[in-house]
Amino acid sequence: METPKTLPRFSATFDPHTLAEIRRAAATGIYDIRGGGTKRALPHFDDLLFLGASVSRYPLEGYREKCATDVWLGTRFAKKPIHLKTPITIAGMSFGALSAQAKEALGRGATIAGTSTTTGDGGMTPEERGQSQTLVYQYLPSRYGMNPDDIRKADAIEVVIGQGAKPGGGGMLLGQKISDRVAAMRTLPMGIDQRSACRHPDWTGPDDLEIKIEELREITDWEKPIYVKVGATRPYYDVALAVKSGADVVVLDGMQGGTAATQDVFIEHVGIPILAAIRPAVQALQDLGMHRKVQLIVSGGIRNGADVAKALALGADAVAIGTAALVALGDNDPHLEAEYQALGTTAGAYDDWHEGRDPAGITTQDPVLAARLDPVAAGRRLANYLAVLTLEAQTIARACGKSHLHNLEPEDLVALTLEAAAMARVPLAGTDWIPGARF
């Protein structure tokens, strides 16, 4: 009889992915850059459940009784606040990172759904403005393509301080994606790597931000809502300071939020999950008496109507989607598997968006690849997806007896895990225990 042998055993610490990364780093001397958000498992909305109606609460009839979904954004100071039919907005993504066709498709889909879309680093394109009924104009540290004519054309301005994928980091659009048009919009030579600064060039700190927001209001004659976008890091203080600085709307982006191109180490190790950020942000608004007066938009890993409902139940006024919107357009679609294989990856895992070779024609400036995306058909897919998200959120809200999505509340939720209970500040299911509750 053969002597039993110890089976080969992989280390949990030095797992195959880690070993491959060490070898890749040793061979190349450069960190990994990729697109998208964090890929690690994190406490997320899936760790929460709705309680629904019971003897003590009665539900609303799914196909008969009204469950409203509209949201006003910018009611604090703006003369012309935004009114959206659904609280699911499209997050900022740049022309440059995305093709003009993809930007147009986002505008088309958002417009059909009655929601807003957002520019990104690199300015506003005519396609995007033309197809977006409600367009939020991002005011970024790089100020690429920033000009007052476009500010006047925008429906709101979003001062970007950070994003969830890389709080504290700037951006990089690598040379292979810098076409003539992208280069001209950013006032830089073609083919060079374009760095986007991590700090604004003409202000530092919340006192300066207050003056900057005042300038933007003066330039736009106090008409347009001004958003402040932050990556989720210290949400209580960041939200409080954004309110102090005069924001109409705060956008809070968790570490699941995507990026066009950032170091993997940054994406995976800086910032906090959106689940951990919403309650402190809402707490700050409540402590200042500003909840529902300064609106809160949260983003980072919103995938379905349940996620939307949970974010709203935790106190957000609206959500934003980025990665999910790109998937709805056609990103990482299995029908392109052969082409993803040729790029050394597989459908669902493709994240080398910075290389500009996206077979779906979305994260590219290659005219042949970009032409593959039909903006009308892709916009329709996005509109369908937004409709489903809204219907799903309404389904849950009615089950909880709510006549408006904004009537969802933390008391409708329980958590499946200790971590989620502590982060979302809702009880562990079947208990009345909120771990770590101090507020």
Add this chain to the structure above:
Amino acid sequence: MPAKEQAIMVDLAVTSKRDLNAALHALPTNTNETHWRVANPEGAHALAAGVNAPVTIEIDGHAGYYCAGMNQLATVIVNGNAGVGVAENMMSGRVHVKGDASQAAGATAHGGLLVIDGNASARCGISMKGVDIVVKGSIGPMSAFMAQAGNLVVLGDAGEALGDSLYETRIFVRGAVKSLGADCIEKDLRPEHVEILSQLLTDAGVEGVSPSEFRRYGSARGLYNFHVDNASAY
């Protein structure tokens, strides 16, 4: 320009800044109200920001942050000092500060001419994208950081890390440069640069100074595409 006595007078001791800016924004490009004088600015922020008409606005005193921000077509004259970000993101027109300017003067500006008679503080011309800036005094550290296009002319000295991570902006300095930033090098002053410089000096009202007194600095273009061997330069 009409005679000064015909200027529209706005006294910020009695009129709000909001009313001033709203009136300036309402001007059509063919307006007859082409000359404005602003009294008692008292360092107010965002004075004459977002103007888009070929008018002259004189501010008699000190201006706060973002004076003439995003200016288009207008001539804005500050008869005093200007705070942070004067003429930030200017697109066209002319901004003339008779005194000193604080940090980030002309930041990200795409066009037009910014003239500062005195000194400018740190980060003058940061991320400038096509504007021309003439500083008759000296400029502070980290000026022209990541500057993309346009010309920065300094008659005095420049602080440390001039032109760090520079793109295509041309920098001309007459005095001493404390240090150059990453990827910024001295370059030859060729005839085409003398021509540019001569025109800018004339436009800024500088007399008795020869372009040959300046040295030119620009990008070595060594950091235009990321390479690991350059990592220590960042």
